[in-house]
Amino acid sequence: MAAKKSNGKTNLIGLRKREYRGGVTTLCAGCGHNSISNQIIAACYELNIVPEEIVKFSGIGCSSKSPAYFLNRSFGFNTLHGRMPSVATGASFGDTSLRAIAVSGDGDTSNIGLGQFKHVMRRNLKLVYIVENNGVYGLTKGQFSATAERGLKLKYQGENTYMPIDIIMEALSSDATFIARSFAGDAKQVKELLKAALTHEGLAILDIVSPCVTFNNRPESKHSYDWGKEHEQQLHDFSFVPKEEEIMIDGEFPEGSTRTITMHDGSTLVLKKLESDYDPGDRWNAMRVVEKSNQEGVLLTGLIHLNTRRASLAKMHNLPEDRPLNRMTERELRPAKKTLDALNAKMF
Amino acid sequence: MTIVKTKTQKTPVGVKRVVNDFSFTIATMNGSGSQTSNLLLLRALFKMGIPVSGKNLFPSNIQGLPTWYTIRVSKDGYIARRDETEIVVALNKDTFVEDLEKVVPGGAFYYADHLKFNIQRDDITMYPMPVLKLVKESGAPTALRDYVANMVYVGSLAGMMGIDMDKIKLALEFHFGGRQKPIDLNFGLIQAAAEWAVDNLEKQDPFYVEPMDATDGLILADGNTSAALGSIYGGVQFLSWYPITPASSLPEALIHNISDLRDDPETGEKNYAIIQAEDELAAIGMAVGAGWSGLRAITSTSGPGISLMTEFIGLAYFAEVPVVIWDVIRVGPSTGLPTRTSQGDLTMVNFLGHGDTQQIILLPGTANECFEFGWRAFDIAERHQTPVFVLSDLDLGMNQWMSEPFEYPDEPMDRGKIHWEGDMEKLQEKWGRYKDVDGDGIPYRTVIGNRHAASSWFARGTGHDEFAVYSEDSQVWEENMARLIRKYETARKSMPEPISENMRGAVIGILAFGSTAAAIDEARDYLKEAGIKTNSMRVRAIPFTAEVKQFLKKYDVVYVVELNRDGQMHQLLTLEYPEFAGKMVSLPKHDGMPLSASWVKEAVMAEEQK
Structure with missing residues (x-):
């Protein structure tokens, strides 16, 4: 598709925003997941991504229904509970030139899917892995998930007496290469982080607190809108500058107050210092900062860790760059007849 | 190639030679490296042109538990496991006594002479092997001694049975990928053991191997x-x-x-x-x-x-x-x-x-x-x-x-019904992922990377309509499930057909599948000798093809032989062909061992005599 100049109604590749939309959502009105779906649509539109060059994946749960509600022109696979990472891993080899967005939930990732979550980080699959985190099972009507805080009280379940699993700490301990936390109520940050994640050549974990308005939205719950709004603390003012645009750093910020990070495709992440200068390259410090925020009851958001040096899964497999595996034919895939005689001679 | 000359034992006076028709079992400990020696023997016999099979009976263990390897040579070409063994090679003290008991009367028992057991059997021949002495003399480095020790029985058996040294060398070269040092070390020991055996042991058992040409063109x-x-x-x-x-x-x-x-x-x-x-x-x-x-x-x-x-x-x-x-x-x-x-x-x-x-x-x-x-x-x-x-x-x-050797695929790859961009362009009507366009139950699919704007679809395990759109509609559900059965019936027509072996005048059928074929082929010969003619069918796919029904229809009784407790193939056939349930007889065996022809023969005879 030839690049066109945007006329305000279309993006640079001539698509209207509606061409990035999906089916009508069947999630509850006010669900945080719908807001995230909207930011996925906006990020892909603004990045001028051809929808056919995205593949969507999900597991099972409310969150995992949402890929049906964005990017209708993209292929998608709604897989099994907790096992989206394995399907995405296998499918990624079909055509490694494509980008992939996966949506999971806190139950899907931290309960049934904790094993696959850890292993997909080991492999550094090129995938935007979104955890729509609300601390509760929605489709089965309000049971605790493993990210629910200790002491949380739910209508039919009583009090949660177990310690929560922290998605970000799990990702940090697994040395995932892109780790961010956000809040569905902070649409701008969600969108900017999504754009950055989409340009990352590896696994990008986005743990997004996405309130469940039906089962877990009381103000004292750590996954509610009220709590998020009151306790969100941004690590930095984060913005994504695509490679086509010049980086404009606001003159009023003193020197040294801005970090810039160049991504593989030439785009830039601009991190403006807020309370302190935070270096997302320092994993050890990230663990300390996240642990401290957890203890202080703060919802710390932003790009928590980034490592652009490690090779993605596809790169580790020495595949041809010029043509996808799924377009290869018998000519390339079936060894010549003469090779079989040599093989038979070896069989004794 | 150099011709390696080794003496072999002469036939003792008054003994009728049994050539290429016996089994021998090597009893060792798991992890002792005996698999190399066992495969050498198997390959050498195969290269001598003798029909041969090898069965490894091993424990769930890395090192130390007993393991047995049985090689059968058969001039008649039978490669199933036999229940009996004529020769045992005992290298494991833990199983020495039971191994000694395994040998059939008239057989032979080779054992490492450092295993001290004061037991004798006077109905078999006992052959002690000076394993430690020969290994020491071989000059093998200390670290390798336990592994090369196994070559002593290779050499001893070769000398006493008449296994061709050239073929053992060939098998060694194959095993070590032409690396000269281990080939020389092992072969030196094998030769020394063979010579020692010929010079020092008195052959009294009747079991010999002789070259044949029955493995030409075959693989192992x-x-x-x-x-x-x-x-x-x-x-x-x-x-x-x-x-x-x-x-x-x-x-x-x-x-x-x-x-x-x-x-x-x-x-x-x-x-x-x-x-x-x-x-x-x-x-x-x-x-x-x-x-x-x-x-x-x-x-x-x-x-x-x-x-x-x-x-x-x-x-x-x-x-x-x-x-x-x-x-x-x-x-x-x-x-x-x-x-x-x-x-x-x-x-x-x-x-x-x-x-x-x-x-x-x-x-x-x-x-x-x-x-x-x-x-x-x-x-x-x-x-x-x-x-x-x-x-x-x-x-x-x-x-x-x-x-038989591997055959090159005789058909081009079938990638099935898949639409790429060019195919999508040509479509007259809207494409649907689960639409049965051809009436065979098989729809057309597209895959990721297809850039055509109408090619994408959302795969899901939930109910879906012809366009892969979520649906809880009852009729949509039933139609889709009916199409999946239509697809299964389409598959039935192209499944690999069963293989039948027939005898003139047979009124009894034996139906089986998989690895039991060798035992069943052999058993049918024995049954024929006993006056019971059988035809056999080896099923090679499910869904069953029309030939399976024909087979069940044709015979008065069909024995369904398989390796499990519940007669699972018999169950599936009964479900599929209830009209023939009355004449199918389940013969299941589930002892964990490869099937033997003698068991099949006995099981069928027992039923026939009822």
């Missing part, structure tokens, strides 16, 4: 390696797997062989990817993902792994994703007998998944067929857009089998 291969090679010729593009006995050697053989056959010789680029997954849940998940993305995907496992894969198989069946699953069966339920053979996963796999599911199953019975189904399974999976299972077993998968 295990089923797992054959399956791996067949998959490579089938264009495998993605393998995900998790280690489990007895399936692990399938992916390992694939990894070992694929680079030479498939990597770009100039760039080293690969047109496939292999991942050892974290468990079977992930192994099948990856394979399903790869199959959905348009790759020829495979995974291999055994019963416990199949259990873990079940939910994904249901998804792949319903979302219609091609994927190939090899189940190399071991004895279950549970961890069961993990190093023993079985055909016990048949009904589980046939109905694998929750709700209404019926799976396509291929049933190879020879190494050559493992190769063929290795490539053919991908064609069937992609043609029918569904999981295809290949059921092998420990005996077929891990033991060496004499077989």
Whole structure:
């Protein structure tokens, strides 16, 4: 598709925003997941991504229904509970030139899917892995998930007496290469982080607190809108500058107050210092900062860790760059007849 | 090649020679390196042109527990396991007494002379071997002594039975890939042992081998390696797997062989990817993902792994994703007998998944067929857009089998009904992922990377209509499920046909599948000698083809022989053909051992005499 100049109604590749939309959502009105779906649509539109060059994946749960509600022109696979990472891993080899967005939930990732979550980080699959985190099972009507805080009280379940699993700490301990936390109520940050994640050549974990308005939205719950709004603390003012645009750093910020990070495709992440200068390259410090925020009851958001040096899964497999595996034919895939005689001679 | 001359024992006076028709068993400890020696013997006999088979009876253990390897030579070409053994080589003190008891009267017992047991049998010949002395004299480095010690029995047996030293050398060269140092060390010891035996032991048993020409043009291969090679010729593009006995050697053989056959010789680029997954849940998940993305995907496992894969198989069946699953069966339920053979996963796999599911199953019975189904399974999976299972077993998968050589695929790859951009352009009406355009139940699919704006679809395990859109509509559900059965019936028409062996005037049928074929062929000869003529059918696929029904119809009684407790093939046949249920007789055996002809003969005779 030839690049066109945007006329305000279309993006640079001539698509209207509606061409990035999906089916009508069947999630509850006010669900945080719908807001995230909207930011996925906006990020892909603004990045001028051809929808056919995205593949969507999900597991099972409310969150995992949402890929049906964005990017209708993209292929998608709604897989099994907790096992989206394995399907995405296998499918990624079909055509490694494509980008992939996966949506999971806190139950899907931290309960049934904790094993696959850890292993997909080991492999550094090129995938935007979104955890729509609300601390509760929605489709089965309000049971605790493993990210629910200790002491949380739910209508039919009583009090949660177990310690929560922290998605970000799990990702940090697994040395995932892109780790961010956000809040569905902070649409701008969600969108900017999504754009950055989409340009990352590896696994990008986005743990997004996405309130469940039906089962877990009381103000004292750590996954509610009220709590998020009151306790969100941004690590930095984060913005994504695509490679086509010049980086404009606001003159009023003193020197040294801005970090810039160049991504593989030439785009830039601009991190403006807020309370302190935070270096997302320092994993050890990230663990300390996240642990401290957890203890202080703060919802710390932003790009928590980034490592652009490690090779993605596809790169580790020495595949041809010029043509996808799924377009290869018998000519390339079936060894010549003469090779079989040599093989038979070896069989004794 | 230099001709290696070694003396062999002369036939004792008054003894009638038994040539190329006996079994010998080597009793060692697991992890002692005896597998190298055992395979040397097997290969040397094969290269002498003598029909031969080898069965490894091993424990679930890395080192220390007893293990037995039985080699059968058969001038008549029988390669099934026998219950009797004429010769035993005893190197394991823990099993010395029971090993001595195993030898049939008139047989021979070789033993390492440092195993001190004050037991004798006067109905067999006892041959002590000075293992430690010969090893010491060989000059082998101390660290290698335990391993090369096994060469003493190779040499002793060779000298006493008449195994051709040239062929042993050939087998050594093959085993060590031409590396001269280990070849020389081992061969020196084998020669020394052979000479010692000829000079010092007095041959009294009648068992000899002599060259034949009955293995010309044949190969010796295990089923797992054959399956791996067949998959490579089938264009495998993605393998995900998790280690489990007895399936692990399938992916390992694939990894070992694929680079030479498939990597770009100039760039080293690969047109496939292999991942050892974290468990079977992930192994099948990856394979399903790869199959959905348009790759020829495979995974291999055994019963416990199949259990873990079940939910994904249901998804792949319903979302219609091609994927190939090899189940190399071991004895279950549970961890069961993990190093023993079985055909016990048949009904589980046939109905694998929750709700209404019926799976396509291929049933190879020879190494050559493992190769063929290795490539053919991908064609069937992609043609029918569904999981295809290949059921092998420990005996077929891990033991060496004499077989016809691998044949190059006689058909071009069948990638099935797949639309790319150009195909989408030409369509007259709206494409639907699950639309039965041709009336055969098989829709057209598209895969990721297709840039046509109408090519995408959302795969799901939930109810969906012809356009892959979520639906809870009852009629839509029923129609879709009916189409899946239509697809299964389409598959029935192109399944590999069964193989029949006939005798004139037979009124009895024997039906079986898989690795039991050798025992059944042999048993039929014995039954014929006993006056019972039989025809046999080896089923090679489910859904059953029309020939299976014809076979059941034709005979007064059909014995269904298989390696499991419940007679699972008998169960499936009874379900499918209730009209013939009355004449089918189930003959199941589930002792974990490869089937023997004598058991089949006795079981049929017992029924016939009722």
